[in-house]
Amino acid sequence: MLAPANPPLLPAELQQHVGYSRVFQPGRLTFGFIAPLESYPQTVGPYMAGHAAMARKVDDAGFAAIWLRDVPFYDPQFGDIGQVFDPLAYASFLTAVTRNIAIGTAGLLLPLRDPLIIAKQVATVDQLSGGRFIIGVATGDRPTEYPAFGKNYEDRADRFRDALDLIRTTLGQDWPVHQSKYYGELRGNLDLVPKPAAQKIPAIVIGHAGQSMAWTAQNTDGILSYTADPSRVAGIVAEWRSLSPDIFKPYGYGTMFDLDADPDAPFIPGRILRAGRKALIELFKRQEGDGVSHVGLHFKPQRRPASEVIDELAEYVLPHFPVGPAPALTSSALVDAA
Structure with missing residues (x-):
């Protein structure tokens, strides 16, 4: 399936968001990494050794997001255990050691967190990063965590919608008035500060969060899903695009991957994306034509050193998929992100 000749434009309120417009552009495919930037065994957590240097490396190489x-x-x-560190605290650290790359969450477990505290934290990180922060939100898939937080696993999808509505209202309005089903009431006598660096801070769904594709297309700024079968991607993207034909809502996915040292190694279908770089370029060119906007690569099963893989991707793959120019931040940030 070929991308439309005149694809829908980025919504006006997101055109000036530095991070979102770096990662998501109509007709372009970009690449990011799902932290940690290292491989590690299933039963052992990542070591997080040299993680700041690795973040700077992928930033300098021109990748779109972490x-x-x-x-x-x-x-x-x-x-x-993911990248070990709390995502919002870690995001703040990463914005301080990088310059251009977008930092996003994949994704914040809304039913387990206080949405007003999330709003305060993400606005802070967004300001500190100069507008490079993207909220990725989710419900989580681990039932054992819910009792520890005193939450009901069965109502997580409903609680997710309520929390996201409260977060977006609080970040997007001055002196908001809002009644939440689960989290309380805003009466117009309180205003959360800071507000995001740009007009709007984008929120994308990670996975499906218990929501229909139609709800996600209507109520969020995109989706970063998961796929183990590249042959299904074209059909999924076509369905997704049909739900918002006049507004660009990006579809991306995250996948574990293993870059073969042999550049001519063929693509091997499966839960782990395994291929040499030539097959990867061919696959991603096809998916770019299908309308995929972003791919988040997960190093976990990688058999080669992450630094070596990053260098190869930067030299041979990224030139086929350049990141577009970032906009200037139109609204002044409270802090100097330089």
């Missing part, structure tokens, strides 16, 4: 997962606890049934 995505941070929200994994509060280690659960042996899942055997994965």
Whole structure:
């Protein structure tokens, strides 16, 4: 499927968002990494050694984004603790050691967090980053975490919608008036500061968060899903685009990957994206034509050193998928992000 000759434009309120417009542009495919920027065994967490230097490396190489997962606890049934650090605290650190790359969450577990505190935190990170922060939101897929927070796992999808509505109202309005089903009431006598650096801070759904695709297209600024079958991507994107034909809402996905040292190695279908760089370029060119906007690559199963893989992708793959120019920030930030 070929991308439309005149694809829908980026919504006006997001055209000046530095991070969002770097990652998501009509007709372009960009690449990011799902932290940590290292491989690690299933039963052992990442070491996080040299993580600041690795973040600077992918920033300097010209990649679009670093995505941070929200994994509060280690659960042996899942055997994965993400990038270890709290995503919002870590995002703030990463914005201080990088210059251009977008920093996003993939994704904040809204049913387990206080939405007003989230609003305060994400506006702060967005200001400190000079507008490079993207909120990725989710419900999580680990039932064992919910009792620890005193939350009901069964109502997580409903609680997710309520929390996101409260966050967007609080960030997007001065002196907001809002009645929440689960989290309380805003009566117009309180105003959260700071507000985002640009007119709007974007929120995208990670996975599906228990929501229909139609709801996500109507109520968020995009989706970063998961896929184990590239042959289905074209059909999924076509369905997604049909839900908002006049407004650009990006579709991207995250995947574990393993770049083969042999550049001619063929693509091997499966839960882990395995291929040499030539097959990857061919696959991603096809998906760019299908309308995929972003791919988040997860190093976990990588058999080669992450630094070596980043260098190869930067030299041979990125030139085929250049990141577009970032806009100037029109509204002044409270802090100098330089």
